[in-house]
Amino acid sequence: MQTYDFIIVGSGSAGSVLADKLSASGRFSVLLLEAGGTDRRFYVQMPLGYGKTFFDPAVNWNYKAEPDPGLAGNADHWPRGKLLGGSSSINAMVWIRGAREDFDAWAAAGNPGWGYDDLLPVFKALEDNQAGADAWRGVGGPLHVTDCSDAVHPLTKRYLAAGQQAGLPLNPDFNGAAQEGVGVYQISTKNGRRMSAARAFLRPAMKRKNVRVATNALATRVLFEGRRAVGVEYLQNGETKTARAGREVILSGGSVNSPQLLQLSGVGPSALLKGLGIPVVHANENVGAHLQDHVGINYTFKGRLPTLNQTLRPWWGKLLVGMQYILTRSGPLSLSMNNAGGFFRTDPAATRPNMQLYFQAFSTVIPKSGERPILTPDPWPGFSIGLSNCRPSSRGEIMIRTSNPRDYPRISANAYSTEADVAEMLDAVKFVRKIASMPDMAEIIEEEVLPGPSISSDADLIQDFRKRSGTVYHPVSTCRMGPDPSRAVVDPRLKVHGIEGLRVIDASIFPDNITGNTNAASIMTGWKGAELVLEDQK
Numbered sequence: 001m002q003t004y005d006f007i008i009v010g011s012g013s014a015g016s017v018l019a020d021k022l023s024a025s026g027r028f029s030v031l032l033l034e035a036g037g038t039d040r041r042f043y044v045q046m047p048l049g050y051g052k053t054f055f056d057p058a059v060n061w062n063y064k065a066e067p068d069p070g071l072a073g074n075a076d077h078w079p080r081g082k083l084l085g086g087s088s089s090i091n092a093m094v095w096i097r098g099a100r101e102d103f104d105a106w107a108a109a110g111n112p113g114w115g116y117d118d119l120l121p122v123f124k125a126l127e128d129n130q131a132g133a134d135a136w137r138g139v140g141g142p143l144h145v146t147d148c149s150d151a152v153h154p155l156t157k158r159y160l161a162a163g164q165q166a167g168l169p170l171n172p173d174f175n176g177a178a179q180e181g182v183g184v185y186q187i188s189t190k191n192g193r194r195m196s197a198a199r200a201f202l203r204p205a206m207k208r209k210n211v212r213v214a215t216n217a218l219a220t221r222v223l224f225e226g227r228r229a230v231g232v233e234y235l236q237n238g239e240t241k242t243a244r245a246g247r248e249v250i251l252s253g254g255s256v257n258s259p260q261l262l263q264l265s266g267v268g269p270s271a272l273l274k275g276l277g278i279p280v281v282h283a284n285e286n287v288g289a290h291l292q293d294h295v296g297i298n299y300t301f302k303g304r305l306p307t308l309n310q311t312l313r314p315w316w317g318k319l320l321v322g323m324q325y326i327l328t329r330s331g332p333l334s335l336s337m338n339n340a341g342g343f344f345r346t347d348p349a350a351t352r353p354n355m356q357l358y359f360q361a362f363s364t365v366i367p368k369s370g371e372r373p374i375l376t377p378d379p380w381p382g383f384s385i386g387l388s389n390c391r392p393s394s395r396g397e398i399m400i401r402t403s404n405p406r407d408y409p410r411i412s413a414n415a416y417s418t419e420a421d422v423a424e425m426l427d428a429v430k431f432v433r434k435i436a437s438m439p440d441m442a443e444i445i446e447e448e449v450l451p452g453p454s455i456s457s458d459a460d461l462i463q464d465f466r467k468r469s470g471t472v473y474h475p476v477s478t479c480r481m482g483p484d485p486s487r488a489v490v491d492p493r494l495k496v497h498g499i500e501g502l503r504v505i506d507a508s509i510f511p512d513n514i515t516g517n518t519n520a521a522s523i524m525t526g527w528k529g530a531e532l533v534l535e536d537q538k
């Protein structure tokens with residue numbers, strides 16, 4: 001059995017950074033196990049290829065959540081990246097860090113070092129922001145962030161104007177002084193190609209002799225000697241293999257897989273493990289519990305002006321944008337589907353935003369099987385204003401169903417299971433209609449297609465968003481960080497409570513969800529986690 005200093009499970013947003021930072025000095029050997037394969041695929045590299053990878057089993061775990069009473073009984077599709085770069089290789093690339101108050105609350109909950117002022121230097125150091133450096137933005141870091149202000153669809157201007165007419169400020173940088181307002185989203189790309197964590201961190205690290213990346217390698221169990229993690233068992237090409245960790249095993253499998261692997265390895269809720277015949281190494285009821293996620297919905301309109309639908313749908317339009325992309329790495333295919341967005345408060349008395357907006361200059365009301373039909377949108381000029389909650393109070397869980405590592409765990413999201421979450425979403429969808437009713441939007445709207453004008457009472461609006469909402473892919477907190485072993489899975493240094501030589505470093509450790517998309521904070525967690533690991537090495 002080969003021994004490495006560190007074994008990292010998962011090459012996603014956090015795992016890619018860890019592989020880079022732990023190997024950079026040349027002092028330590030690193031084995032990175034990734035269940036998926038390469039990220040060198042056209043639809044992964046091309047930003048709008050998102051529509052293709054959304055259901056593609058070659059790069060996506062394609063989880064299905066349990067039928068959710070809060071979502072009118074729907075079983076939601078849960079994409080997660082299964083390839084180098086993990087979910088950062090299939091995500092929508094919106095670059096949002098989260099709010100100062102989010103991280104300050106993490107620190108106040110007993111996690112020193114995780115406040116905004118502690119983390120701002122990390123956020124700045126990891127990025128190379130095209131908009132230039134200032135008090136909040138960084139330049140010269142490994143991850144390029146693109147400023148799309150000049151490239152977005154012309155309709156975006158109308159959305160920004162209508163947002164201001166509805167009372168929101170124009171915000172030039174959601175990662176800057178304040179989050180509230182409408183604005184153009186910064187995205188994680190460079191020269192028209194996706195800037196995943198693999199591209200920014202892992203690919204450069206893979207050139208080092210002390211880094212070994214095993215792809216198509218599914219970690220099936222953490223190996224223990226007593227309460228010390230000493231290695232990992234994994235499946236590769238039908239063979240069961242093991243590797244030994246001289247220093248630490250680090251789980252970076254993400255919010256679905258990290259709790260799953262802990263549970264499979266005997267760290268988790270004792271009744272669950274015993275019921276499945278898994279020997280309990282360390283009982284902890286929090287493993288897989290406290291799941292938090294953002295849920296969202298689109299309001300879709302038929303416009304009087306051409307939208308991206310007219311560009312992307314016809315064969316000649318596809319040819320044109322395809323040529324534009326291949327020759328100049330620009331145009332709609334080089335952008336996120338979310339050109340713009342924003343943050344707002346449903347309660348004017350609240351001190352900060354609780355809702356996020358997305359503006360998409362195209363529409364995909366007509367479904368297409370096995371694909372999110374971004375590249376073949378509706379035949380009429382459609383566009384959407386999307387919306388998701390930021391800090392919902394509903395909680396779910398992710399628990400294994402069997403002791404077989406290849407079986408997917410049970411994902412119970414429990415969306416809209418609190419009155420507060422329903423009430424704020426009701427206020428929020430009304431605000432989306434307010435934006436649509438403002439002069440700059442109203443002028444160009446032919447009709448509201450979804451949900452449509454017949455849906456207007458509170459009861460109908462609630463029924464509609466229960467039926468049509470879904471995850472916006474930001475699950476967190478299933479291995480949450482906290483000082484109290486009876487309430488958390490990892491301590492503030494990301495060490496698994498009650499176990500030696502084992503950490504979890506990915507989005508699953510967020511004590512609470514952040515106000516915004518979770519990729520930047522996951523990458524930050526990888527960076528900060530690597531610093532903690534390195535500090536602890538003699």
Ligand SMILES: Cc1cc2nc3c(=O)[nH]c(=O)nc-3n(C[C@H](O)[C@H](O)[C@H](O)COP(=O)(O)OP(=O)(O)OC[C@H]3O[C@@H](n4cnc5c(N)ncnc54)[C@H](O)[C@@H]3O)c2cc1C
Pocket residue numbers: 009010011012013014015033034035036054079080081082083084085086087088090091092093094095096217218219220252253254255257258261472473474475506507508517518519520522
């Ligand atoms: C469709 C989609 C759209 C999104 N859009 C955005 C967006 O626009 N902006 C944004 O900020 N965030 C977005 N997100 C969320 C963001 O990408 C994730 O929060 C972030 O990537 C999570 O990082 P992670 O390191 O926790 O896990 P991941 O990046 O998911 O990495 C986990 C890795 O571990 C591997 N793995 C898991 N289990 C095992 C195992 N047992 N053995 C070996 N390998 C294993 C996986 O294959 C994967 O590569 C989106 C996510 C999705 C899925």
